[in-house]
Amino acid sequence: MATTGKTADRARPTYFPTLAAERLDIALCRASSAVARAADAHAAAEGLGVGQHLVLRMLDAVGPCSQQALSEELRIDRSVMVSVCDDLERAGHVRRERNPADRRSYAVTITDSGRRRLAAAQASIPAFLDDAFHALTDDERDRLGAILAKLLETGTPR
Amino acid sequence: MATTGKTADRARPTYFPTLAAERLDIALCRASSAVARAADAHAAAEGLGVGQHLVLRMLDAVGPCSQQALSEELRIDRSVMVSVCDDLERAGHVRRERNPADRRSYAVTITDSGRRRLAAAQASIPAFLDDAFHALTDDERDRLGAILAKLLETGTPR
């Protein structure tokens, strides 16, 4: 069909749904980008970066950890973890204590200040999640979570 | 292997599943990263970037498009689209034809060379998807696709 010049705003072609249907990897990545953007915006408004929040959450849940352990469990690169811990330490939310049994690693420890900060940040998470995934029913969110867990658990081969 | 080690290697704590269960956004992002990494590796092995593949696919499906249209439908930033089209043009897979009706925009057009390249790349996609999502049953893949489509369709509110 000859595009008669004025192929502007009305009756959009919207190729994207077709793409998403045939490329599950692309659908996953695009959805992730949208959610990540929302998460960053929320974190910025909250004044605590996503990575910082996750670190505090894990330290509170499992106790003092090395940066290595934090890095592996939170899937944050260890070179990035350096600056995340730097910021948390500067804010007084964690301390880097020496591990006497292994002086190569720190025992990153949450402080009372960090626990208070975490509590505040945690309180805002349910509303954020509800907002980010408002397009889905509770049932669909559960199913999505289960499928992603299975995917993450088994991992993608090499 | 009864390593009575205090905290070390065997019987890992694995906090990650807990995190994924309580933070659907993080689960989505981490799964996306893993899949994206696999897609990049596949694309590199195939010799055609992911973005380039998507552009060829859309041009073949809907005919000549402006870079703007490609950018919006494929969810690729327009400044990135410039270099994607540069590479494709340099390889002879597309031509940038002038749109006489609107000389601001190009009519990016796929060439025969591009169609051949696309056919080869398309042929390798099913095996790649099967590999990347091998942890999921066909049913789970369908459900994941449907849920992601719904999420993408409605979008995350600002």
Place this chain on the structure above:
DNA sequence: TCCAAATCGTTTGACAGCAGATGATTTGCG
């Protein structure tokens, strides 16, 4: 008609994420 605003492609600059190298320390093994 004419001019302000919008649109398209492009360039530039800032910034996050990741690979690889490095120094300090610990571990494994002869």
Place this chain on the structure above:
DNA sequence: CGCAAATCATCTGCTGTCAAACGATTTGGA
């Protein structure tokens, strides 16, 4: 014991992504 290899935190450099600004062109309204 002694030394090679592994581990932890850190630093450096590269790459990909995105926001903002910019010329060229089109559009809409006074």
